[in-house]
Amino acid sequence: MDTPFHPGEVAVQARIGMAERMAEIGTRVVRNHLPEQHQRFYEQLPFMLAGSVDPAGRPWATLLVGRPGFVRAPDDRHLDFAATPIPGDPAAAGMVAGAPLGLLGIELHTRRRNRVNGQLQAAGPQGLRLRVQQTVGNCPQYIQGREVDWVRDAADTRPRAVERVADLAGDAAWLIASADTLFVASHAGAASDAGADVSHRGGPAGFVVQEDERTLLVPDYAGNRMFMTLGNLEADGRAGLLFIDFERGDLLTLTGRADIVWDGPLPDGAERAWRFHLDEAWWLRDALPLRWRFRDWAPQNRG
Secondary structure (H helix, E strand, O other), X not given: OOOOOOHHHHHHHHHOOOHHHHHHHHHHXXXXXXXXXXXXXXXXXXXXXXXXXOXXXXXXXXXXXXXXXXXXXXXXXXXXXXXXXXOOOHHHHHOOOOOEEEEEEEXXXXXXXXXXXXXXXEEEXXXXXXXXXXXXXXXXXXXXXXXXXXXXXXXXXXXXXEEEEOOOOHHHHHHHHHOOXXXXXXXXXXXXXXXXXXXXXXXXXXXXXXXXXXXXXXXXXXXXXXXXXXXXXXXXXEEEEEEEEOOOOEEEEEEEEEEEEOOOOOOOOOOEEEEXXXXXXXXXXXXXXXXXXXXXXXXHHOO
């Protein structure tokens, strides 16, 4: 049966007995173009998550930021961004013409999100152009409700400090322990031409378990069964994690290796998990001209 999924994704789907079913569903919901509603959705966003791959093959997750309208869909096969990478962000090394890029459009206040990945056709001081290869809608599960505000000019994404982080202690441990949201970048490497990907993960505050100063355990809750992130980890085994300090505009960006944990003991409510081993980390202080105000918990995280 034809499938839009690469071998890593199929292997994970097959492990839980869903490969045939997901092949059928995938041909209906995974597209090679942007539906009209996705085009209009992206165009009114003030930010999008991005997942890039640096020259060493390491994934990094980050944000592209601009006033609504900074993203344009000139047709159903392209996205243009009037934005450049955050200065000092290691993700910038992978945002060059010809490189893969994964994108996630997400509205925290409406819990709406859609994913798109493709190849950068242009990258320079005027912005980026993406050639779309794959798009898919995502469900609203595990997204905490937050309202967003601007605190300075949208073009001012210069971090007030860029600090290399030796290990996940101090401020890094505090942010991880309090986080209810993270974003993960991944790719399938040489196993596929599917490109890069970036995805949302959410849970109750502290849902990411820090096992030591270089190791995190991330629960994997019930989702859409496509297993795009886990499929990439199965194929390549590398991941980039992004934790956002929503009140201060800080970014904690990590890259390392991840192993899928199929059997217990698992975090409460998790169907499986993955263990992240840190290779490199950076703290970008006050990099974002945006701030978010917490509104409410996702229904899956209440009670």
